[in-house]
Amino acid sequence: MEVIYSEECLKHAPKYEILSGSAKPYFESPQRLTAIKNHLASTDRYAILPPADYTLAPILRVHTSEFVEYLQTAYNKWVEQGGDSQGVLPECFPHPKLLAELGGAKAWIETAKRDGNVLAKAGLYCFDMSTTITGDTWNAAYISCQAALTGVHRLLQLDASSSANKPVGVYALCRPPGHHAGEDVCGGYCYINNVAVSAQFLIDYELEQVESLRIKDVSLAHPVVEVEKRTPKRKVLILDLDYHHGNGTQSIFYTKSNPLYISLHGTPDYPWFTGASHERGSGEGEGYNINIPLSKSTTDAEYLSALHDVLDGETALAFNADVVLVSLGLDTWHMDPIAGFQRLKSLETYWRMGEMIRTCAGTKHRPVLFVQEGGYWIGQLGDMVENVLDGFLGREMRREE
Ligand SMILES: [Zn+2]
Structure with a gap:
């Protein structure tokens, strides 16, 4: 499986954030990224590739130019x-x-x-005090987003040449993460909403248009090309598995009927003021925003049951997505230092999540881009990612405990 990764994303390294009333070392650290990358590189089963550059145009379809x-x-x-x-x-x-x-x-x-x-x-x-902007933040956020867009491009290429029914997936190892960032607001360690930009990119562009936009090497000059409104090319399902509600993704697409946004998240918890089940979208978007708030005492079995129900549910089935984007947060783990379901304790659960994406009616036989979001228990991030990807690919699980 291909993994899109750039060392440039390590340069964003704020020293601290304000959390629970005091300055704490920055949890969203570069070590998160290197831990996952080193783990995957050690298995010889992943090709680690650098991002290309698809310019600012796709970003400006989601975020305002003044932001x-x-x-x-x-x-x-x-x-x-x-x-x-x-x-x-x-x-x-x-x-x-x-x-x-x-x-x-x-x-x-x-x-x-x-x-x-x-x-x-x-x-x-900015809506919180955890989303520091350093001298390296913009470049890291830009390249993190380009890693997701590169993942989209590779996914479309692989899907075009794949044989039927074989799982097609790519993993964009993004950092900083994105799902808390809205149209014109950063927060929750997120600046550019990588998944939202990727979803809009899939909706806007045919594969040939993606190819023509691509600049081979990611550029720190951040070229801009014309942003134009386009007719929808695909239907996209966003599955947000981060422990936290993806308030940014929800707000960006709240009035739209494409993508379909589905989030499972812990409640009550950060970001505190979004993520209720009655937030279902509005106008054209009504019914295309599905929130599944779960109590902090949720177990492995309860989590998987909720995931299965929504992926096999009528809404996902009727939507009939062409492509699936997974906001892959790993802060659901019970030992996560700033989040976590207290009784989600089995690494096998991560394998099952991947398996459900491969087998449930709403997502099966669709190409899937996994986009890294949160997850702060650094010692096991690599195991969790590997299990999700193995479950998706139908490989045996390597790590159970
Ligand atoms: Zn999170």
């Missing part, structure tokens, strides 16, 4: 304005209660966008 410009320029402006060199963190947010008292809320937001003050923008474009 992208903020991510690109915030750190240098922050340092110029005397901010701590560790990176940009907000101190004040446009909280609904703060704005509700003022008739001129919109004017204040416009002022913050126009004004050069990075602290105001930091509160506007």
